Amino acid sequence: xIYVISDLHGYPFEGFMDLLKKADFSGGDFLYVLGDVVDxxxxxxxYLLWLKKQQNAELLLGNHxxxxxxxxxxxxxxxxxxxxxxxxNQRVSLGIWMANGAEDTVxxxxxxxxxxxxxxxxxxxxxxxxxxxxxxGREFVLTHSGLRDFAPQKSLDDYSLHDLIWNRPxxxxxxxxxxxxxxxxxxxxxYGEKYMGKIIITDTxxxxxxxxxxxxPPVLLRLDDMARFM
Numbered sequence: 001x002i003y004v005i006s007d008l009h010g011y012p013f014e015g016f017m018d019l020l021k022k023a024d025f026s027g028g029d030f031l032y033v034l035g036d037v038v039d040x041x042x043x044x045x046x047y048l049l050w051l052k053k054q055q056n057a058e059l060l061l062g063n064h065x066x067x068x069x070x071x072x073x074x075x076x077x078x079x080x081x082x083x084x085x086x087x088x089n090q091r092v093s094l095g096i097w098m099a100n101g102a103e104d105t106v107x108x109x110x111x112x113x114x115x116x117x118x119x120x121x122x123x124x125x126x127x128x129x130x131x132x133x134x135x136x137g138r139e140f141v142l143t144h145s146g147l148r149d150f151a152p153q154k155s156l157d158d159y160s161l162h163d164l165i166w167n168r169p170x171x172x173x174x175x176x177x178x179x180x181x182x183x184x185x186x187x188x189x190x191y192g193e194k195y196m197g198k199i200i201i202t203d204t205x206x207x208x209x210x211x212x213x214x215x216x217p218p219v220l221l222r223l224d225d226m227a228r229f230m
């Protein structure tokens with residue numbers, strides 16, 4: 001079975017573990033986390049430490065992980081000293097990330113060992129921006145935010161990183177007719193109060209960001225049968 005979840009944003013890690021148990025997730029299954037496990041909540045670093053060790057789970061790159069890895073100076077042995085003498089580009093990178101809810105994540109980084117920080121940075125640098133998978137005979141494209149400037153004839157490799165991690169689709173947008181595109185990034189309540197705490201399934205795409213970064217429980221989706229767990 002293939003499961004997908006997105007935008008956990010530091011949601012309590014024990015709650016996430018309970019969610020996997022509720023779905024009977026096991027070693028024979030595979031989990032794709034479609035980006036943004038960090039920021040806004042306190043357990044983002046714990047997710048990274050867990051995910052980098054899993055053989056049957058993969059984190060895709062989200063815009064928050066991208067902002068995090070752009071602050072590479074935070075992962076150096078002399079990080080605290082480095083922060084006192086940032087150049088202008090480093091100050092901009094840190095400022096953008098902090099403005100997007102990084103405070104708890106930065107605090108979490110300084111609560112682990114230097115070896116673990118370095119491992120996390122190396123892990124962040126390996127994250128892919130998209131995957132294609134098959135479940136129950138159906139094809140799926142997985143990205144963090146959908147596909148900006150979508151064209152059916154365009155290869156996924158031709159989309160820029162910005163197109164894949166910062167896009168905000170309209171409800172009327174259509175993607176591939178022969179496969180479903182699954183993403184997060186845009187909390188579903190942005191499309192209307194009736195979607196609060198829910199995922200949205202259209203005939204060409206699925207938004208699974210139920211708003212965990214804003215106080216709602218996340219939704220775990222099993223692609224094989226579209227079962228939802230929360």
